[in-house]
Amino acid sequence: EAGVAQSPRYKIIEKRQSVAFWCNPISGHATLYWYQQILGQGPKLLIQFQNNGVVDDSQLPKDRFSAERLKGVDSTLKIQPAKLEDSAVYLCASSPAGTDTQYFGPGTRLTVL
Amino acid sequence: QQQVKQSPQSLIVQKGGISIINCAYENTAFDYFPWYQQFPGKGPALLIAIRPDVSEKKEGRFTISFNKSAKQFSLHIMDSQPGDSATYFCAARSNMYGSSNTGKLIFGQGTTLQVKP
Numbered sequence: 001e002a003g004v005a006q007s008p009r010y011k012i013i014e015k016r017q018s019v020a021f022w023c024n025p026i027s028g029h030a031t032l033y034w035y036q037q038i039l040g041q042g043p044k045l046l047i048q049f050q051n052n053g054v055v056d057d058s059q060l061p062k063d064r065f066s067a068e069r070l071k072g073v074d075s076t077l078k079i080q081p082a083k084l085e086d087s088a089v090y091l092c093a094s095s096p097a098g099t100d101t102q103y104f105g106p107g108t109r110l111t112v113l
Numbered sequence: 114q115q116q117v118k119q120s121p122q123s124l125i126v127q128k129g130g131i132s133i134i135n136c137a138y139e140n141t142a143f144d145y146f147p148w149y150q151q152f153p154g155k156g157p158a159l160l161i162a163i164r165p166d167v168s169e170k171k172e173g174r175f176t177i178s179f180n181k182s183a184k185q186f187s188l189h190i191m192d193s194q195p196g197d198s199a200t201y202f203c204a205a206r207s208n209m210y211g212s213s214n215t216g217k218l219i220f221g222q223g224t225t226l227q228v229k230p
Contacts (some may be wrong), residue, residue: 031123042117042202042221043218043220100146100206101159
């Protein structure tokens with residue numbers, strides 16, 4: 001079974017630029033999560049989708065971050081404009097309906113200069 | 114109330130020794146407590162998980178001990194091996210059937226474990 005795919009793996013941008021990350025969850029997984037992991041900290045949930053609907057985006061900085069999951073499969077997370085404090089690893093995870101286990105992708109390491 | 118506090122921040126153990134990582138929480142609505150293992154450059158992977166209706170769960174060399182009254186849980190790695198060197202995160206999740214919660218995972222700060230040969 002293929003795991004959660006994310007791209008790109010690394011991204012370096014200047015502050016105030018825009019960036020987008022892509023995630024393809026495990027086939028058939030209804031729930032998709034985006035986490036932000038700042039160096040030395042645990043992952044923090046940004047947004048959770050159930051199929052293509054948003055379940056929780058309470059910790060998403062909506063003035064600069066946006067995410068979508070069209071057709072309930074893959075997802076894109078965008079930051080516009082980026083700030084220095086957005087430097088982090090952005091992790092995507094998915095889980096099948098009715099289960100607790102979240103399967104994480106390898107993440108995208110973002111550096112904002 | 115939504116925090117999970119993890120300690121120690123780092124841990125060095127000799128090969129064959131026991132590694133112990135502790136977590137504490139405040140929110141009594143948490144009903145699922147997983148431990149994740151993360152290697153450099155990789156995403157976290159579920160190691161073992163427990164629910165508050167049991168006090169201990171063992172899978173191979175990994176054991177979770179859970180103390181509901183103290184609101185604490187810990188991970189024990191028996192016969193620690195160099196391949197266990199990684200960062201470990203505890204997490205907790207609120208009851209998914211609460212009126213306004215989505216069952217999101219709250220992660221601890223992480224413990225970097227180094228097992229010396």
